[in-house]
Amino acid sequence: MEKRVLVLNLDHSPVAVVSPQKAIVLLLLQKANCLSVYEFLQIRTVSRSFDYPAVICLNRYINIPYRGVLLNRVNLFRRDRGECQYCGSKKQLTIDHVVPRSKGGKSSWTNLTTACHRCNVMKGDKSPEESGMVLQTQPFKPSLAYFLAEYAEKQAEEWLPFLSSKVLP
Numbered sequence: 001m002e003k004r005v006l007v008l009n010l011d012h013s014p015v016a017v018v019s020p021q022k023a024i025v026l027l028l029l030q031k032a033n034c035l036s037v038y039e040f041l042q043i044r045t046v047s048r049s050f051d052y053p054a055v056i057c058l059n060r061y062i063n064i065p066y067r068g069v070l071l072n073r074v075n076l077f078r079r080d081r082g083e084c085q086y087c088g089s090k091k092q093l094t095i096d097h098v099v100p101r102s103k104g105g106k107s108s109w110t111n112l113t114t115a116c117h118r119c120n121v122m123k124g125d126k127s128p129e130e131s132g133m134v135l136q137t138q139p140f141k142p143s144l145a146y147f148l149a150e151y152a153e154k155q156a157e158e159w160l161p162f163l164s165s166k167v168l169p
Contacts, residue, residue: 003038005053006148006159010061014145014163023053032056036158054158069142071109078150079142080114086133092117098139100125109141 005023007016018026020043026032027050034053041052069075076095083090096115099105102125113135115123123131145163152159 003041003052003054003156006055006152006156006162007032008035008055008057008162009064010058012057012162014148015058015062015064017148017151020052023056024050026056026058027053030059032058035162038156038158054156055162069144069147071107071112075142075147076109076112077114078147079109079140080137083114084116084119085113085136085139086115086119086123086128088136089116089118094120096120096123098135099127103127110139113139 003020004017005020006014007018007023007026009015023032024043027034033056034051035057036053036055037051038054043050043052073095077093082093084093085096093114094117096113096119097105097107098111098113101107105111119133123133128135148159149163152163
């Protein structure tokens with residue numbers, strides 16, 4: 001599996017995740033500087049060999065309008081780590097409105113949570129307090145850095161020092 005490269009803006013905020021080829025092009029064109037490399041890995045061409053970049057920083061600030069993380073089923077399950085927020089089960093997962101839609105609850109990051117089918121049926125059309133159920137974690141709006149840090153924990157530990165100050169659960 002090919003390792004990916006984290007691209008940081010001039011202010012060290014995450015901008016993108018790119019292929020190592022794209023990162024090498026940015027480095028060769030002097031549009032970015034390498035901040036961290038994957039140890040023991042190299043990219044070889046016919047005539048040269050390069051350190052395998054892990055994190056690069058752009059030389060110019062790029063203004064990218066922040067639209068936030070897209071609210072969808074996949075991202076919601078990723079935020080909740082694929083488990084029911086009431087009982088911890090990982091089977092038959094559904095999406096639950098903490099404040100039911102019938103009582104004015106909106107479909108937002110702070111009102112949606114992952115629930116197994118059993119807990120969702122038990123909670124029904126009530127708030128967690130009314131149904132006597134307790135959320136293990138309160139729903140929150142994740143940032144891009146939150147998801148990048150989750151990826152970094154599994155795939156790219158070299159990214160963690162550059163993301164640790166940006167993650168807000």
